[in-house]
Amino acid sequence: xxxxxxxxxxxxxxxxxxxxxxxxxxxxxxxxxxxxxxxxxxxxxxxxxxxxxxxxxxxxxxxxxxxxxxxxxxxxxxxxxxxxxxxxxxxxxxxxxxxxxxxxxxxxxxxxxxxxxxxxxxxxxxxxxxxxxxxxxxxxxxxxxxxxxxxxxxxxxxxxxxxxxxxxxxxxxxxxxxxxxxxxxxxxxxxxxxxxxxxxxxxxxxxxxx
Amino acid sequence: xxxxxxxxxxxxxxxxxxxxxxxxxxxxxxxxxxxxxxxxxxxxxxxxxxxxxxxxxxxxxxxxxxxxxxxxxxxxxxxxxxxxxxxxxxxxxxxxxxxxxxxxxxxxxxxxxxxxxxxxxxxxxxxxxxxxxxxxxxxxxxxxxxxxxxxxxxxxxxxxxxxxxxxxxxxxxxxxxxxxxxxxxxxxxxxxxxxxxxxxxxxxxxxxxx
DNA sequence: GGCTCCTAACTGAACGTTCGTTTGGGTAAC
DNA sequence: GTTACCCAAACGAACGTTCAGTTAGGAGCC
Numbered sequence: 302x303x304x305x306x307x308x309x310x311x312x313x314x315x316x317x318x319x320x321x322x323x324x325x326x327x328x329x330x331x332x333x334x335x336x337x338x339x340x341x342x343x344x345x346x347x348x349x350x351x352x353x354x355x356x357x358x359x360x361x362x363x364x365x366x367x368x369x370x371x372x373x374x375x376x377x378x379x380x381x382x383x384x385x386x387x388x389x390x391x392x393x394x395x396x397x398x399x400x401x402x403x404x405x406x407x408x409x410x411x412x413x414x415x416x417x418x419x420x421x422x423x424x425x426x427x428x429x430x431x432x433x434x435x436x437x438x439x440x441x442x443x444x445x446x447x448x449x450x451x452x453x454x455x456x457x458x459x460x461x462x463x464x465x466x467x468x469x470x471x472x473x474x475x476x477x478x479x480x481x482x483x484x485x486x487x488x489x490x491x492x493x494x495x496x497x498x499x500x501x502x503x504x505x506x507x508x509x510x511x
Numbered sequence: 512x513x514x515x516x517x518x519x520x521x522x523x524x525x526x527x528x529x530x531x532x533x534x535x536x537x538x539x540x541x542x543x544x545x546x547x548x549x550x551x552x553x554x555x556x557x558x559x560x561x562x563x564x565x566x567x568x569x570x571x572x573x574x575x576x577x578x579x580x581x582x583x584x585x586x587x588x589x590x591x592x593x594x595x596x597x598x599x600x601x602x603x604x605x606x607x608x609x610x611x612x613x614x615x616x617x618x619x620x621x622x623x624x625x626x627x628x629x630x631x632x633x634x635x636x637x638x639x640x641x642x643x644x645x646x647x648x649x650x651x652x653x654x655x656x657x658x659x660x661x662x663x664x665x666x667x668x669x670x671x672x673x674x675x676x677x678x679x680x681x682x683x684x685x686x687x688x689x690x691x692x693x694x695x696x697x698x699x700x701x702x703x704x705x706x707x708x709x710x711x712x713x714x715x716x717x718x719x720x721x
Numbered sequence: 722g723g724c725t726c727c728t729a730a731c732t733g734a735a736c737g738t739t740c741g742t743t744t745g746g747g748t749a750a751c
Numbered sequence: 752g753t754t755a756c757c758c759a760a761a762c763g764a765a766c767g768t769t770c771a772g773t774t775a776g777g778a779g780c781c
Contacts, residue, residue, distance in 0.1 A: 464671075465673070547742080562741095734770090749757105751752100
């Protein structure tokens with residue numbers, strides 16, 4: 302439950318189908334609450350068959366994590382590739398980031414579970430494969446948009462805001478009484494963009510009337 | 512102050528000591544990963560002894576949740592009681608909220624786990640006992656500070672931001688290379704306050720100079 | 722074609738361990 | 752004697768894992 306191999310092992314089709322089911326189950330219930338028999342039942346096979354492809358349960362979980370986390374930064378390239386103004390790019394980036402988490406509950410939940418588990422090696426995997434690219438990109442944009450502010454802190458805030466909001470959704474449904482819709486997600490992204498742009502770009506100008 | 516609490520079951524000292532240990536273990540490892548034997552060992556007793564005080568494992572977990580979640584809104588009263596200007600109160604509230612999560616890892620982790628578990632009844636408990644009071648208070652403040660903006664969305668954003676940041680801490684340590692300190696937490700609270708105050712209070716005024 | 726050989730993929734059954742829970746009895750206090 | 756509390760021991764079920772044996776399919780040779 303600790304060391305993580307950094308090399309990609311070229312997975313067979315069968316292995317991928319196992320991991321596909323594993324990611325769903327582990328995301329939904331957590332590592333300890335998913336048994337090998339549960340996983341085997343899900344893909345209509347036997348526990349022993351799984352041990353033909355993976356040495357133990359831990360290896361399945363780690364491989365499933367890798368499978369979900371890998372290549373997560375690819376789509377980011379198309380988002381920031383254009384030579385739009387930084388604030389436009391930032392807006393696209395915030396929307397993309399929000400969708401990344403809300404359209405992909407398996408990813409979102411595995412990320413949350415890993416943050417809770419706190420395993421050092423897997424935290425590094427999470428950081429490098431999932432978090433680093435958006436963070437660096439937002440950091441870069443914020444550095445251009447608001448050089449006076451702490452770009453790292455701003456980037457952290459944006460990611461934290463998006464993550465926290467997606468997580469809070471069920472609570473907010475209870476608090477505000479309305480179900481989460483595509484529209485409220487759009488609203489949130491726009492809200493966040495305005496919050497960041499106005500909050501961080503505004504020169505710290507006192508309220509004294511000129 | 513003569514209200515009678517209808518829900519509190521009047522826990523004995525022994526029960527409280529059991530729940531105290533249970534909260535720590537469940538927060539750290541999650542429900543499925545903590546066995547009755549683990550819990551019994553932690554408080555130097557036997558599994559059977561626990562069944563004298565609680566009917567089953569689930570009841571222990573639920574009671575532990577209640578024990579941590581209960582009276583969470585009490586301290587909030589002193590925060591918002593003063594008749595300071597709304598923006599000053601908001602700043603105190605943000606700092607308080609940040610400390611609430613970061614100084615209390617057991618609470619923070621149980622909240623995160625409950626958000627992941629998604630059980631309807633326990634989500635309602637979480638919402639009412641932990642989330643509602645700060646949410647309503649921030650909502651009220653924001654309504655006074657920025658009547659034009661969606662106060663619920665703003666309140667949700669603030670709570671999401673604080674929650675997300677606390678969660679992200681281990682990842683940020685990897686990304687920025689520096690360990691989390693009391694100071695960086697203060698910085699975050701101040702940063703958030705400015706973000707919210709400037710970002711939401713600034714009238715949507717185009718950049719054209721008057 | 723048929724035949725052998727090999728290997729990957731899988732199965733059914735079982736291993737020992739740990740799980741949540743129960744039982745029956747014991748001890749101290751009222 | 753009743754009650755509250757606790758223990759040692761055990762219950763059946765489920766756990767991760769192993770193992771001997773079966774199947775399917777291709778390669779190599781005739």
